[in-house]
Amino acid sequence: MTIQERKAIPIPQVEARKPVPRQNLRVPGPTPVPPEVLEAQAAPMINHRGPEFSAIMKRVTPRLQYFFQTASPVLTYPAAGTGGQECAVVNVFSPGDHVVSIIIGNFGKRLAQIAEAYGLNVSRIEFPWGEAADPAIIETRLKELAPYKGVLITHNETSTGITNDVQALAALVRRLSPDALVVVDAVSSLSSVPLEMDPWDLDVVFTGSQKGWMIPPGIMMIAASERAWQAHKNAKLPRFYWDWTSTRKHLETSWQHPTTPPVSLFYALDVALEMMLAEGREAIFARHVKAGDYVRGRVQAMGLKLLATDLRYASNTVTAIQAPEGIETKALLKKLHDEDQIVLADGQDHMKGKMFRIGHLGYFTEADLQQALDAVERHLKELGYQA
Ligand SMILES: *Cc1c(COP(=O)(O)O)cnc(C)c1O
Numbered sequence: 142m143t144i145q146e147r148k149a150i151p152i153p154q155v156e157a158r159k160p161v162p163r164q165n166l167r168v169p170g171p172t173p174v175p176p177e178v179l180e181a182q183a184a185p186m187i188n189h190r191g192p193e194f195s196a197i198m199k200r201v202t203p204r205l206q207y208f209f210q211t212a213s214p215v216l217t218y219p220a221a222g223t224g225g226q227e228c229a230v231v232n233v234f235s236p237g238d239h240v241v242s243i244i245i246g247n248f249g250k251r252l253a254q255i256a257e258a259y260g261l262n263v264s265r266i267e268f269p270w271g272e273a274a275d276p277a278i279i280e281t282r283l284k285e286l287a288p289y290k291g292v293l294i295t296h297n298e299t300s301t302g303i304t305n306d307v308q309a310l311a312a313l314v315r316r317l318s319p320d321a322l323v324v325v326d327a328v329s330s331l332s333s334v335p336l337e338m339d340p341w342d343l344d345v346v347f348t349g350s351q352k353g354w355m356i357p358p359g360i361m362m363i364a365a366s367e368r369a370w371q372a373h374k375n376a377k378l379p380r381f382y383w384d385w386t387s388t389r390k391h392l393e394t395s396w397q398h399p400t401t402p403p404v405s406l407f408y409a410l411d412v413a414l415e416m417m418l419a420e421g422r423e424a425i426f427a428r429h430v431k432a433g434d435y436v437r438g439r440v441q442a443m444g445l446k447l448l449a450t451d452l453r454y455a456s457n458t459v460t461a462i463q464a465p466e467g468i469e470t471k472a473l474l475k476k477l478h479d480e481d482q483i484v485l486a487d488g489q490d491h492m493k494g495k496m497f498r499i500g501h502l503g504y505f506t507e508a509d510l511q512q513a514l515d516a517v518e519r520h521l522k523e524l525g526y527q528a
Pocket of ligand 1: 297298326
């Protein structure tokens, strides 16, 4: 076929652009962004190799280290949270390495799948949805599975609304296998609930901008311990975009990135970190504890069942609720969206349609949560639910 014979592509007929009405966005990411942060992003572009961008990185980097509680450099990448999972795996492991993956839901499963996709030998320790990783079971299984190069852990499992006791799990791994790397997916926890990378002796920790950081999706942040940097030197999995050495070199020599960073998102991060410091780390944690308690209290008062089987592990950033008998999640979410501009999240994977999730992380007020829960209560009644 010659070029002349190929069909031209006509101008597409698409739906006209129209503004989205103001929503109460209560999904566990992306989360609402404060007006100051939205405004910051409207500033004109600057050269990402110039002094103005470096000035942002000089402010942002130590502040991220503070929120991570690490003396290690926090590296930033233009990426989704899943990029953090892949970045962690490719930088510290080699083909065929044995790693143990602790899975309590969909995101833990994804991290294991990524490790498998890169040819690691992955042993899975899985728990039913709604449960946290039980340290006693983990201890027994880790002893059976040794030796292993690393253990992959989800801090806050966003698909089930469960927060693992990462501090205890990491201490356990360290006691059983002192050299194993503890890799922690903290995408929906870091900044919102306590996580202390250096004091807890965690080796790789990553998070995503659109969860607790009050900025839009697009920046992934990751840090590695001295132990992980040593492993990185000998790690043989292929890497280029995710290569820590290159990213660290650019950061430390010029406060830049190897490739073009999302400049507007860094304007946003700069302002959001200022706001977070003004509020204070402990105050942010306290606000999330209060939100978790409030949402769980309301849900239980409606006679609904949480997915969490043990309230001690119920997440303070996202609450997962079982759909009542005979009510389809889809119908409830549609009513909330269409009638009230309230957006909640469905279940994932095999729990789609059988549960729903309310995000309460980052930028929110108790009034936002109250409005969402009042509407849930009202619509469930309309759908025939009786407590
Ligand atoms: C959201 C999330 C991810 C994935 O983030 P994306 O930005 O959707 O790729 C991974 N892990 C956890 C725990 C998450 O909450």
